[in-house]
Amino acid sequence: MKRWLPSLLIAMAVAGASMMTLAAPEDDRVAFENYFLTKFPDTPKSDFVNGIYSIDPISRDQWLDLEEFPPYELALESGETLFETPFANGKTYGDCFDNGGIGVRQNYPYFDTERGEVVTLELAINECRTANDEKPLKWKSGPIAAISAYMAFTSRGQTINVVIPDDSRALAAYEEGKKFYYTKRGQLNFSCSDCHIGGSGGYIRTEKLSPSIGHVSHFPVYRLKWGAIGTLHRRFSGCNQQVRAKAFKAQGREYRNLEYFLSYMSNGLEFNGPGVRR
Amino acid sequence: MIMKKLITIIFTAAALTVGGTVSAEQVSVEQFNSAIVEANELRKKSGELDHEWRDTAKLLKSAQAAASEGDLDKAMKLVAEAKFQSEAAINQAEREARLWEGRVVR
Amino acid sequence: MSAVRRDIYSTETDTNGIEPYNMLRKLISLFSLTAIVLIPALYSSTGYTDTAADLVAEGKKLSFDRQKGNCLSCHIIEDGLMPGTHGPPLIFMQRRFPDKMQLRQRIHNPLAANPNTMMPPFGLHGILSAAEIDAITEYIHTL
Numbered sequence: 001m002k003r004w005l006p007s008l009l010i011a012m013a014v015a016g017a018s019m020m021t022l023a024a025p026e027d028d029r030v031a032f033e034n035y036f037l038t039k040f041p042d043t044p045k046s047d048f049v050n051g052i053y054s055i056d057p058i059s060r061d062q063w064l065d066l067e068e069f070p071p072y073e074l075a076l077e078s079g080e081t082l083f084e085t086p087f088a089n090g091k092t093y094g095d096c097f098d099n100g101g102i103g104v105r106q107n108y109p110y111f112d113t114e115r116g117e118v119v120t121l122e123l124a125i126n127e128c129r130t131a132n133d134e135k136p137l138k139w140k141s142g143p144i145a146a147i148s149a150y151m152a153f154t155s156r157g158q159t160i161n162v163v164i165p166d167d168s169r170a171l172a173a174y175e176e177g178k179k180f181y182y183t184k185r186g187q188l189n190f191s192c193s194d195c196h197i198g199g200s201g202g203y204i205r206t207e208k209l210s211p212s213i214g215h216v217s218h219f220p221v222y223r224l225k226w227g228a229i230g231t232l233h234r235r236f237s238g239c240n241q242q243v244r245a246k247a248f249k250a251q252g253r254e255y256r257n258l259e260y261f262l263s264y265m266s267n268g269l270e271f272n273g274p275g276v277r278r
Numbered sequence: 279m280i281m282k283k284l285i286t287i288i289f290t291a292a293a294l295t296v297g298g299t300v301s302a303e304q305v306s307v308e309q310f311n312s313a314i315v316e317a318n319e320l321r322k323k324s325g326e327l328d329h330e331w332r333d334t335a336k337l338l339k340s341a342q343a344a345a346s347e348g349d350l351d352k353a354m355k356l357v358a359e360a361k362f363q364s365e366a367a368i369n370q371a372e373r374e375a376r377l378w379e380g381r382v383v384r
Numbered sequence: 385m386s387a388v389r390r391d392i393y394s395t396e397t398d399t400n401g402i403e404p405y406n407m408l409r410k411l412i413s414l415f416s417l418t419a420i421v422l423i424p425a426l427y428s429s430t431g432y433t434d435t436a437a438d439l440v441a442e443g444k445k446l447s448f449d450r451q452k453g454n455c456l457s458c459h460i461i462e463d464g465l466m467p468g469t470h471g472p473p474l475i476f477m478q479r480r481f482p483d484k485m486q487l488r489q490r491i492h493n494p495l496a497a498n499p500n501t502m503m504p505p506f507g508l509h510g511i512l513s514a515a516e517i518d519a520i521t522e523y524i525h526t527l
Contacts, residue, residue, distance in 0.1 A: 017310045031383045180328075182378040187363065187511060188504045189370065189495070193381050199502060203469045204457050246330040254328065359510070366509050377499050 025164055025174055025264055032265045036213045039201065048214035055201055056208045063276065070273045072149060072222035075229040079150030082143055087132040093147065096128035105155030105271050109162065109260050111170040112158055118173050118256040122148055122231055126251075130231045140234035141249035145220040150275030153218065160217060160271060162264040175259025180254060188247030192258075216263045217276030229274060232259060305350040313357045314341060320364035327371035334363045436522070443523025446516050453512065453520050458502070462527060470502055477527045488521040 037045060043054045053060040083101065086092050094100035098107065108121040125147055126136040137144040164170050184191045195204075196212040203209070219232040226234075233255045237247035248254040318338055324330045341356035447453040448464055456464045460473035481487035490497060492507030506512045512520070 028382065035383045173334075178382070180380055182381045183328075183374045184370065184377075185329060187333070187366075187509045189509060190502065190504075191378070191381065193383075194502045195380075197383060199470055203467075205466045205468050241332055246325070246332050246335070248328075259289040362510050370509075371497075373499070381500060 025137060025171075028178070029265055029267060033196065033213060033268075036200070036211050040211065046269065048211060048266075049217040049250060049269050050276070051214060051218060051275070052210035054214065059278070066276050068156070070276055071224070072229055072276055074273065075146045075149050075222065076153055078143075079146035079148070079153075082147050082152050087129070087134050089132055091127055091132050093125065096124070096131065101151060102154045103158060105152045105273070106158035106161060109199070109256065109263055111163075111165055111167065111173060111260070113165055113170070114168050115168075116169045116259045117253070120251065120256055120259055121151065122233070123251050123256070125151075139231065140237070141226070141228055141230045145229045145231050145234075148231060149220045149274035152271060155271050156273070158271050160263055160269050162260065162267055162268050164264065173257045174261055174264065176254075177257035177259070180258045181261055186240065186243035188243045190243040194237070212262065212265065214266050214269050216259065216266055217269055217271055218273045220273060221275040221277045223277050225278065281328055305354050307345070307350070309364075310345050310350055310357070313354060313361075314338060317357045317361040317364065319343075320361055320368070324364045324367035324371065327368060329367045329371040329374075331363050331367050334360050334367070337363070439519050439522045440526055441523075443519035443521070446512070446520050447523055449501050452516065453506070455520075455524075474524055477525050481525065484521060484525050487525055488517060491517055491520060491524070 033045070036043075036048065040055050047054040050060075050063075053063045082124070083093050094102075099103050105121060106224050108124065109118050111117070112119045122139060122144055125144055126139075130136055137147075139207050164174055181192045184194065192212070196215070199209045200211040201209065216232060221235070222229045231250070233250035236255050236258065237250060240247045321330060321334050321338065324334070335361040337356050341353045341360065344350075344356060345353035408448040411468065447455045450457070453459060455474070456467045458468040458470040460467040460469075460475075462474075478486065481490070493505045494501045495505050495508065504511055506520075507514065507517050
């Protein structure tokens, strides 16, 4: 028995390694979710959509106070106005989306099998503009964040349900987002996972680090630090710069694939954007 | 007198030590130009690997500015720092290609 | 400096006439002059301008500085305010690192001990200069 034990172990290791590469995204998601449910047993699963406030009772109270008169309200109003104002050709954003663009946040991000790439809500908003001979908006803040916030607001309570179609390119996009998430980057050598999986719940000075599950649910967000509403990709580039990595282009392939992976990890939770954060 | 001799020796030694740290070499514009091209290529390579650092391009920009003002010593120092960053970023990319999968939550 | 010179070149004779004592005083004076001239010269040639105590103080400053070591963002350090929790408290350092160079190496490149650590590789990535890491090592090793 002792003689063949090493070879058995090697065989198991090889089998394990090959399973690793074939691991279905759903296995990833279940493990991801279980990690946070185990780490934060006092937080009900549905509450992770509230990000840091789902695990930090002290800042949660301050946040609930903020939500009484939410600072994103002005952005919601201007977003609604922008959304309803017809383009020069007489058409509106509503003409570009299912259900006139109301309550459709949960359809994004998705993998477009015809184009072979991930389409996010903000990408769809700007492509709606260019299809109607309007100039595209800047990606990270301002009008696009306001429109996105309004569309998210009309979709509150819808379930995140990212589907990975049976298309090797879709799986590749997911895998690329996953690799991005777990890869250390920048002079300070941090990965997203360093802070928001292993580090979640811990403190950087007085700042408690948020859990990754539910991260995408509440974007765009009004950040007190920005004094304005901004998109998820604006937050991505901020994170990258904080670890002293060169930020990637908002709505470039890298960040769209990251959004695809991160949204998939939050499948089953509800969209509750826009949010307000410190 | 012995003490006077000693003092002379001490001061001479001190003067030599200080003098020895000043470089006699002079950087030429050509040297700078080729160094900054090389450093910029390395920066691009780190970017192709998705690992460019935040400040590398800024360092090269400052180096160019210092060179235009005629401060080649400062310019070369900045180029060296940019080069160091890009090389470290490329190493990081190679390291992380092996390591990232081990961090996936299972 | 002038006080020292006056002492060395003093023409006063010692009133109690004890020659050995006089000689000793002269010797001490010579020593201090040598030290004044030589120590800064030696240190400037190796990049240091500090005495050992100054180096520890400088190391503490660098350790607490958010733009430099920022060690407090993750470690509890003696009287440092608002420490983070990601790394172990910095205590018993001489017991944990009997060899000071081992501690320096851990700050220079913590990835060598654990490639998945959250701790930034301060030397390997040029976040701090070698002299800054030296000072921080001196300070942390006193904890």
